[in-house]
Amino acid sequence: MSAVKNKPASPTVRLVRESAWIRRILVGIVFLYVGGLILLPLGALLVGAFKEGLGAILEALTQPDVMAAFGKTLYISLIVVVTQAIFGTIVAWVFVRDSFPGSKLLNALVDMPFAMSPVVVGYMLLLLFGRNGLLAPVLAPLGIQVAFALPGMIMATMFVTLPFMIRELIPLLQNFGVTQEQAAATLGANGWQTFWKVTLPALRWGFIYGVTLTFARALGEFGAVLVIGGGIQGRTETATLFIYRALDERQYVGAYSAAILLGLFSLILVMATDILRKMEKTRYT
Amino acid sequence: MSDTTAIQPGPGAALAAKTRRERRLPWGKWAIRTAAISYLTVLLIIPLLVIFRDGLQEGIGELVDQVTQPVAWNALKLTLWTAGVMTVINTVMGAVTAYVLVRYEFPGKSLLNSVVDLPLAIPTLVTGVMLVVLYGPQAILGSWFKESLGFSIIFAPPGIILALLFITFPFVVRTVQPVLSSLDRVQEDAAATLGASAGTIFRRITLPPLILPLASGALLSFARAIGEFGAIVIVAGNIPMFSQTAAVYVLGEVESENRLGASAVSMVMVAIALALMLVVDFLQQRIQKESS
Numbered sequence: 267m268s269a270v271k272n273k274p275a276s277p278t279v280r281l282v283r284e285s286a287w288i289r290r291i292l293v294g295i296v297f298l299y300v301g302g303l304i305l306l307p308l309g310a311l312l313v314g315a316f317k318e319g320l321g322a323i324l325e326a327l328t329q330p331d332v333m334a335a336f337g338k339t340l341y342i343s344l345i346v347v348v349t350q351a352i353f354g355t356i357v358a359w360v361f362v363r364d365s366f367p368g369s370k371l372l373n374a375l376v377d378m379p380f381a382m383s384p385v386v387v388g389y390m391l392l393l394l395f396g397r398n399g400l401l402a403p404v405l406a407p408l409g410i411q412v413a414f415a416l417p418g419m420i421m422a423t424m425f426v427t428l429p430f431m432i433r434e435l436i437p438l439l440q441n442f443g444v445t446q447e448q449a450a451a452t453l454g455a456n457g458w459q460t461f462w463k464v465t466l467p468a469l470r471w472g473f474i475y476g477v478t479l480t481f482a483r484a485l486g487e488f489g490a491v492l493v494i495g496g497g498i499q500g501r502t503e504t505a506t507l508f509i510y511r512a513l514d515e516r517q518y519v520g521a522y523s524a525a526i527l528l529g530l531f532s533l534i535l536v537m538a539t540d541i542l543r544k545m546e547k548t549r550y551t
Numbered sequence: 552m553s554d555t556t557a558i559q560p561g562p563g564a565a566l567a568a569k570t571r572r573e574r575r576l577p578w579g580k581w582a583i584r585t586a587a588i589s590y591l592t593v594l595l596i597i598p599l600l601v602i603f604r605d606g607l608q609e610g611i612g613e614l615v616d617q618v619t620q621p622v623a624w625n626a627l628k629l630t631l632w633t634a635g636v637m638t639v640i641n642t643v644m645g646a647v648t649a650y651v652l653v654r655y656e657f658p659g660k661s662l663l664n665s666v667v668d669l670p671l672a673i674p675t676l677v678t679g680v681m682l683v684v685l686y687g688p689q690a691i692l693g694s695w696f697k698e699s700l701g702f703s704i705i706f707a708p709p710g711i712i713l714a715l716l717f718i719t720f721p722f723v724v725r726t727v728q729p730v731l732s733s734l735d736r737v738q739e740d741a742a743a744t745l746g747a748s749a750g751t752i753f754r755r756i757t758l759p760p761l762i763l764p765l766a767s768g769a770l771l772s773f774a775r776a777i778g779e780f781g782a783i784v785i786v787a788g789n790i791p792m793f794s795q796t797a798a799v800y801v802l803g804e805v806e807s808e809n810r811l812g813a814s815a816v817s818m819v820m821v822a823i824a825l826a827l828m829l830v831v832d833f834l835q836q837r838i839q840k841e842s843s
Contacts (some may be wrong), residue, residue, distance in 0.1 A: 296651045307681035314684040353590045360587035374832035379823035383778030384800040386817045390598040486674020489780035506676045525680040529673050536672035
């Protein structure tokens with residue numbers, strides 16, 4: 267990657283003169299801020315966990331309840347990612363290519379999960395699906411358990427991850443326009459072929475980014491699954507809920523190790539996408 | 552409409568294909584539209600309506616009573632002022648970071664650029680754990696702060712602000728950055744030729760187009776901060792009337808099965824989030840319009 271050197275922002279001679287000192291001070295302030303705010307705590311967590319040695323970390327992570335918790339997190343996240351990838355694409359397409367009364371308002375509302383407290387999200391679902399919830403008279407006779415079970419936790423995670431896929435795809439769909447699709451249709455492609463061979467490849471990066479962000483957010487979801495799932499050990503305990511319980515029980519090695527693993531997982535996911543994108547960019551330019 | 556065009560004879564291959572497509576579209580279009588609307592209704596609209604219904608069930612008077620109870624009221628006040636302080640710091644530092652990333656070349660620039668996105672990838676609960684490890688009562692830095700400055704960060708409001716700053720850092724940077732890099736610098740050069748000082752140029756030419764993205768990024772951070780839970784529940788200590796935020800208050804009320812209190816404060820939080828996000832949406836549409 268080091269071969270990819272950034273070009274200077276502007277090769278021409280600038281007429282605006284900024285003193286070199288202002289530049290140095292501003293760059294220094296930014297490095298101090300980012301270092302102190304983001305990198306220092308990150309380092310502290312790594313040091314904190316490795317203080318006990320790698321053996322202790324591995325032992326803490328291979329406890330059956332920890333492995334089960336991570337398994338639940340992965341299971342929920344995968345279901346959410348697949349659903350969101352399908353419906354997110356549909357919703358984004360409708361927002362860009364279709365308009366109906368109320369579509370503008372609906373478009374604005376899609377960002378709501380972003381600003382809503384996860385606790386409130388869990389509580390909303392509890393009001394619908396809980397023991398005295400609105401849907402209890404329907405669900406109870408059918409024997410369907412949503413609250414304090416996986417279905418509720420999946421719904422909660424779907425709610426909080428709703429905007430990511432849609433927001434990644436909308437600008438790409440807008441830029442892409444209909445001309446290429448029309449060209450494909452002119453050449454005799456049917457709607458389905460046009461979508462698979464023309465539209466989808468153009469959306470590729472938005473799609474990949476959307477999936478990555480959805481996945482990372484789903485892995486880290488905590489408040490909403492805590493309220494709707496209850497964090498019942500062995501049944502509805504995800505990785506984040508395990509960390510919360512371990513901190514409460516003062517099992518610090520377990521909590522820190524699980525926090526690092528979860529953080530690394532999301533981090534690698536996002537970084538890998540970034541690197542892939544850069545590699546593709548350098549190949550084609 | 553598509554029927555009449557379909558009858559017209561031989562309008563060329565392209566148009567024929569287009570009409571063929573249009574004639575077939577309505578069915579598929581309706582199916583897709585229905586799928587999208589149903590998905591959003593079930594997942595988004597119904598839960599949102601339920602919270603308003605439950606909050607208003609006992610009337611406005613009861614809602615006001617619940618929200619103005621000392622513990623609930625203090626939780627809301629704490630949430631709002633810590634989010635406010637964070638927003639001011641984050642807006643300034645986000646703007647400086649975006650400026651440095653767009654305008655300057657320096658070693659470590661691409662690293663800095665990727666670190667900006669780090670908070671988006673790290674679960675907020677993990678953020679909370681990191682801050683406790685660094686500034687907690689047993690940590691070196693934490694005890695140093697306590698002894699030399701006389702106040703603690705963790706289990707107190709400063710910890711909340713710090714956690715919020717961490718989580719919202721990308722928002723202002725990433726809304727300002729694209730607008731700043733799309734600015735045509737010819738205007739700045741023209742002003743310089745006419746004898747304007749660097750300060751005047753920044754104030755009169757560079758800053759004005761950045762006001763909208765700054766406002767949008769600031770409101771976005773604020774809205775995100777109001778609801779933050781994962782990092783705060785670890786960092787704040789959750790002492791009622793002192794370091795308990797609204798989200799943590801709602802959790803407590805849900806756990807003690809106080810439905811009235813939980814619904815009232817939840818509804819207020821949702822209403823604030825809704826208002827803020829509608830403004831952000833409006834600002835972002837303005838930004839898009841101005842850039843095109």
